[in-house]
Amino acid sequence: MKKLTVALIALLVGNLAQAQQILTLKDAVNFALENKAEAIKAKLDVKNSEFMIDEVRASALPQISANGGLTYNAILQETALDFGGQTQIIKMGRPWQSTASLSLNQQIFNQAVFTGLKAAKSTREFYQINAKLTDEQVIEKVASTYYELYKTKSQIETLDITIENTTRVRDVIQSLYNSGLAKKIDLDRMNVSLNNVISGKQQLVNVLELQENSLKYLIGMDIKNEIELPENTFEITSVAFAENANTGLNRTEIALLEKQGELLELNLKATKAQGYPTLGLNANYGYLGIGEKMPWFRHYPSAYWSDYASIGLNLSIPIFNGGVNRARIKQAKVDIERFNADVNDAKLGLNLEFENAKAQITNSLITLNTQKENVQLAKQVLENVENNYKNGLATLTDLLEAETSYSDAQNNQTNALLDYKLAEVQLIKAKGELDTLTK
Incomplete structure (x- = not known):
């Protein structure tokens, strides 16, 4: 019985350990790429493009059929025949x-079929690039949601510290009140302040649960799974800094546009091929x-x-069909011209996105450093005011304001760090390096 009890306890502990899954950003991104519907469907499109090539290739192979x-x-x-005048x-x-x-x-010769085969191969490459772009979009969404979740978690940790400090101060005032050295209204105000902080924490706990469910849905994970974020998720890295990055050259959006342009050119060739002679063997x-x-x-x-x-x-x-093919050729040329205008606009937009991302990461870093200094200053002010209050040199209002300022400074630092990490994601995206978040 003792051995059985020990085994059951060990099994229960093991199951609890497995139920709580530590989820890093890398793990979340890779899980999403394997399980999220968008990523799965993009991969299926690539697979389906192989069958499209087979379909076009089949039209160039011999077609054999049996008939009965x-x-x-x-x-x-009946018919009438004349035989010798009869x-x-x-x-x-x-x-x-x-x-x-x-x-x-x-x-034997059908230019439309041959052009269609080239177009089918280009379509496969288009779907491959589109699958990569879909993965990048999934990575961006997961990273942004992940950092939002970590922001809430950090705010809860800040409130835990605030609750601990406020409780300690409340206990000091309670002791002074019991000794007749503090007013009851001061004790009541501290209790109200403490209850407000506890209530604020509970609200954030509810928000955290909703954000965790949203993240699990976003990556395609079962909502019932329990996840836990590691402690070292928020950190300033050098991966985002790149003043001399070749923006636009590595963007998947540009590669996708180039492949779309290639398909439009092939469409023009296929349209022209409808006016070419065809030769077949039967x-x-x-x-x-x-x-x-x-x-x-x-x-x-x-x-x-x-x-x-x-x-x-x-x-x-083909000799004359009323000018139908000529009109189709002109339409295909107009489509190419419109597409070229879209490409130029897209390149301008990507350059703008890159410059804005660099500016945002710089401003976020400045704000983050400022908020770090504010946290240190607010902490020193709180310690000084608390000592002065104990010695009767400061009012309770001064103490409450100092605690509020310290809590606000910590939250502002957390917000600034989140803004920095979101700006980091945008800069990595602008550089065309979102896949680095999977490594």
Whole structure:
């Protein structure tokens, strides 16, 4: 029984340890890339593009088909023939007719088919780039949500410190009140302040739970899973700083636009190819059976069977279709011109995004350093005011204001750190290096 009890306790502890999952930003991002619907569907699009290539390639391969037919001529057609000045009425054919044949068709020259094959391969590359862009969008969303979650967690930790300090001061005032050295109103005001802080913490705890559920949904994790953020998530790194980054060259958006332009060019070529001649090979081989009765077999009585074969070339030369193809070509050219305008605008937007991200990261770092200094100053002021209050040199209002200032300074530092990390994500995105968050 003792061994069984120890084993059950060990199993229970192990399950509890597994239930609480430590989730780093890297883990969250990689989990999302494997489980989130957007990332999964983007990968399936890449897989489906292979089948699209197979479909286009099949149109350039030989097309072989088998055909069979059975016809009963209920009333045979009659015709009149002149034999030596006498007209003879004869019936054409037999009541039953059966055919079985094989046919082959092969494209020898069809520019539209060949261009379509190139377009299918470019489409596969387009989906590959689009899948990468989708992954980057998922990474950006996960990182932003993750840092928002950590901000709330840090604010709760700040309130825990505030509650601890306020409780300590309240206990001091309680002791002074018990000794007749403090007023009851001072004690009541401290209790009200403490209760407000505790209430504020509970509200943040509720917000934290909602944010955790949102993060789990965003990465495709079961909502019932318990997660815990590590302590060292918020830190200033040098990965974001890059004054001389080649913005635009590494952006997936640019690669995707370039591939779209290539597809539009191929569409123009395919449209032009509709006016080119086409050449194809066809071949047929089959059996024809006719008779008074149903001709099931070659040697069936009263049935006559004969085989036939043919080989030919089909040449089609478009001459005039009313100008339809010419109009389509002009439309394709206009589409390319419109696309080029979009590309130029997109490049300007990406350059703007990069410059803004650099400015934001610089301003966020300045603000963060300022808030760090404010926290140190607010802490010193609180300590001085607390000592003065104990010695009767400061009022309770001064003490409460000092505590509020210290708490606000800590929250402002947390907010500044979050702003910095969000700006860091945007700069990494502007540099085209969001995949570094997965490593």
